Amino acid sequence: MAPRADFAALRASPADVRVVTSDGSSIPAHSSVLAAASPVLERMIVGARRGWDADRTVVRVLGAPSDAVAAFLHFLYCCPDPSREKAAAAEDWGEDALGAHGAALLALAHAYRVPWLKRRVEAAVAARLTAERAVDALKLAALCDAPRLHLACARLAAKDLAAVQRSEGWRFAGRHDAGLQLELLQLLHDADQIDARVCKFGHML
Template sequence: MASPVMKKMLKQSKNRGRRNSISIRGVPHDAVRVFLRLLYSSRYEEEEMNQYAMHLLVLFHAFGIPSLKNLCIQKLEKGLLTLENAVDVFQLARLCDAPRLCLLCNRMIVDNFPAVSNTEGWKVMKQSNPFLETELLESVVEADSRKKERMKKMEERKIYLQLHEAMEALVHICRDGCRTIGPHDKQLKQSVAPCSFPACRGLESLIRHFAACKKRVSGGCTHCRRMWQLFELHSRLCGENSNGCKVPLCGHFKEKAAHEQSKKKDAVRWKLLVSKVLEARTLCS
């Protein structure tokens, strides 16, 4: 017999002098019929399997038939699992030792919590198993926190990538020249195609402002302070010697960095920023 549990039950029934039969309660009659057909012939109708997959999962688990239990699990995983039955299947998966199915249900519930929380299955579970409700709510909160953390990291990475692009554009402008701005010994061609450096246009405007602004000497201009910071960031990333680099103030900031041991906090902050920009460059390359 395929089921050792059923074999034992029949043997016990016979030893007690009763008819050689057992009772299967708690599931629909037709589900038991499909169960017996699968048990003895390994055949089933697709429509019946779709209708009774959850009942069959319980039966095959209870009667110790792992191969047919796995068949039910596969059917649920590959199409029968829905938002409407996710909570019910989740509870069955926990009871029937189906960890993968349990994980899939958990993900579906967490990812679609507003919809799942309005289903009848959730409402029944909320009344009958408040501890499970608490567990699922905690999973939802944790998932939301992880999502926010991922979004925060993505935004940070975006900023560092923009800084990396600004550094590339700054070197491009100061070394090669762009359409309307560049070193004095370069002949600019305003008629050429748009610049391939994404940050070039915005940086061009910032450099023009920096060159003409009268407040920058006293440090009273926000745009100029931003330009100073970009110059300093470049110097921290620049691998050329002070005389070889075409970017203004590169040597000045390199010399400043060499003598800033007394300001360890600033040094650590700049070092961290440089590492993040380099990391963003590596990820986008």
């Protein structure tokens, strides 16, 4: 059965947990799916069921827009098994969500420890990286321990630092987070040093 059909069938069955987002939206879900996909959600569900109203299990997923949380849950339903990651990656349904909610999905996948989704979102965010978004993406990479995105930011800055410096993210960092600017410049310096050593070694051969 296709992932989309699995999702529709599960959503049609009675839900036993409600996911509440920051704006108060409530999304019905199934504890078996959430617990299988995320050890963090599993602990939250177990903890919620120890409360006074165990028959009405509520899990709060905060800090992200409700649309992003809904997309996150959609991914968990459509690909709860990491062995199906490649099949799910071919589905068109995920591309729009990755484009619209990439940063939030990366943060959610990291926070709730869904490694296969984190890998996919990190690659998608890196592939969509622009000079305007490079500084914000660098900060996101640090917060979410995303080395491939970190490297993509460094490569983009090395390719077109002037465009990065014209971005609103760079100007904002200059006003509020100069350390982020220094980190990006340090990355460029380190890359230059590595290139210089490689060239020197090549001439010695």
